[in-house]
Structures are given as C-alpha cells and as structure tokens.
Amino acid sequence: MKTIPLGGGDLTAPNVVLGLMRIQQMSDDAVRELVGSARDAGIDFFDHADIYGDELHGCERRFAEAMQLTPAQRDEITLQTKAGIVKDGPYFDFSYEHIIESVEGSLRALETDRIDVLLLHRPDALVEPDEVARAFDELEASGKVLAFGVSNHTPRQIDLLKKSVKQTLVANQLQLSITHSPIIAEGVAANMQGLEQSITLDGGGIIDYCRLHDITIQAWSPFQAGFFTGVFLGSAEYPELNAAIDRLAAKYDVPAIAIATAWITRHPANMQVVLGTTTPERVAGAAQGSDVPLTRAEWYELFRTAGYRVP
Ligand SMILES: NC(=O)c1ccc[n+]([C@@H]2O[C@H](COP(=O)([O-])OP(=O)(O)OC[C@H]3O[C@@H](n4cnc5c(N)ncnc54)[C@H](OP(=O)(O)O)[C@@H]3O)[C@@H](O)[C@H]2O)c1
Secondary structure, eight states: OOEEEGGGSSOEEESEEEEOTTOTTOOHHHHHHHHHHHHHTTOOEEEOOTTOSSSTTHHHHHHHHHHOOOHHHHHHSEEEEEEOEETTTTEEOOOHHHHHHHHHHHHHHHTOSOEEEEEEOSOOTTOOHHHHHHHHHHHHHTTSEEEEEEESOOHHHHHHHHTTOOSOEEEEEEEOOSSSOHHHHHHHTTTOTTOGGGSOOSSSOHHHHHHHTTOEEEEESTTBSSSSSOBSTTOTTOHHHHHHHHHHHHHHTSOHHHHHHHHHHTSTTTOEEEEOOOOHHHHHHHHTTTTOOOOHHHHHHHHHHTTOOOO
C-alpha cells in the first residue's frame, strides 16, 4: 500500500482508505470482517461522519461497538470524522456550538478520547470564520482533535476559513470518480466555447489549489457513476470504459476495481481514495490499485471512454 504525507505534513496515511457510511445494518462479525480486510490490505485509515447511519452518530457507534478496540489497537489506526451537516432540514451549520457538540458526540460514539482528523462536511453559506477558529482552537487545545480539514470546499471557501483558522487544513474530501470528474475535466478543456465540460463547477481549479497548498484530496464515491446513481463498473451504460478497464486489469493482473482506483491514485496530486463498499473482497481488490503505474495514454483513455473530451 502506497502511503502519502497527509496535508504535506508528518502524518502518513495510505492512499486508499475505508469509508464507513454504509455499515449501519451490518452485524458485529461483518463489520470486523470488513475492517479486517482493510487492515490486511494495509488500510489503517477510516472515514466517518456524525450523520452516517439511521440516527446521528449511528455508523460511528456501530463501528466502535463491533470493533471493541483496545487502547493499543486504537493507537494503530487513524479515525477521521466530519461535522457541519444537520440532517433534519437539511441545512449546514459551522457555528461554534454545532462543531463542539458534534465532536463530543463523535468521541462518545467512537468510544475514543480523540479524533485524528476532523473535516467540515459541506460549506455553510452562513459560515463565520472566527467561530470556526474558536471551535478549532478549543478542540486542538483540549487534545480532542489532532488535525483539521474540509470537504466539498472551493478554493475561495478555504481561503475564507484561513482568514481566521490558524491550523493547517490537511484535507479536502471531494466527489471524484472516472465518470464524475468535473474537477479534473474542466482543466483539461479550459476555455472551450460551448463545451459544458469547460464550465467551472468547483469555484475554479480546486485540484491545482489543493496541490499548491499541500491539501490532500480525498476522493469520495470513487466508483459511483454520478451522485449515488450506481457504480460504473460493469454498467451497460459505459461499455467502452468497462472494455478499457477490463483490458488494463488483465494487463496489470489486478481486478477491474483496482484500475478504477488507480485512475485516482495515479494522479500526481497524491490523492486518497475513500472506498464505500461493505464487501471485503472489493476492499482487497480496490487496494491493489494503490500503486498501479497507469501510463499517460492509459489514464487519458479511461478519461475519454468515460465520456470526457480531450480537445
Ligand atoms: N464528504 C462527502 O460529502 C461524502 C459523501 C459521500 C460519501 N463520502 C465518503 O465516501 C465513502 C465512499 O462513498 P460511496 O460508498 O458512495 O463510494 P463507492 O465506493 O463508490 O460506492 C460503494 C457502493 O457501491 C456498491 N457497489 C456495487 N457494485 C460495486 C462494485 N463493483 N465495486 C464497488 N462497489 C460496488 C457498494 O455495494 P457493497 O457495499 O455491497 O459492495 C456500495 O454500496 C463513504 O463511505 C464516505 O466515507 C463522503
């Protein structure tokens, strides 16, 4: 498993990690088997959010109850969670009170004394950077949160936070798969008149911004065709893409899911792929894509066969 320096700093993390958004209905044994398959593959980094599950902190609690980690086992892993979405509404809330309350809830649910990485989940239109800074300062000083980041943020939204927040923002978790890659595609087709792909949807160059500022991009829904529309792998809607994936899988002697993973890990931004599967075999297969050396021609072929234009 290839590792990367998270946020360009001292914290090293695998470039394929396991998201636990979908574990609410799983038994203790199934959760342990899933997490065990990740650990066997070199994945020691787990992504949560307060809102994952049927109830607030549901998946965090399911994880802790199933895993029953000893202090030594807890020390071996990195736990990341998120705050800032209020499900009932829904609406977004980056107020001091909400951030603190959410983290306290996550600490209880995860049965731990610290969150390794806390992300602000989705940009709050009513954000007050000073309030975020006050919450982050307090959480850092008490040792309850060790590192901070964001998710679904544009370059300017990050700049605005940085006006008050003094901690390094180590990560920006963004939706990215071969078939859902506007954050990459816009740059490839910049300034093409009449081409939807060249419209900036991310506030302008979020990938380049994150590279410039050493913010690790974490790709969520790495196998979903769109916004929770089902996976593109094996989908009849993407015959050319799947033919290319299958050919490359045979060439590199890995499963197809590893090629879909490698399309993200091959990008020089040193991104992390956040897996959402609850199937241990798929975790093992995806992990094999951590360091597949796709050539430029192969990488662009996957991008083109997913429907993007290379002008
Ligand atoms: N920051 C954000 O706003 C945000 C938003 C969404 C998600 N996330 C994070 O990203 C993680 C991944 O999201 P995701 O679950 O949407 O990503 P994903 O890995 O692209 O999708 C996984 C889902 O696809 C299903 N699937 C069906 N066929 C598959 C195949 N051949 N290969 C792989 N999966 C297949 C899986 O089913 P099985 O479980 O049956 O394998 C699972 O339900 C989440 O766990 C969460 O941590 C973050």
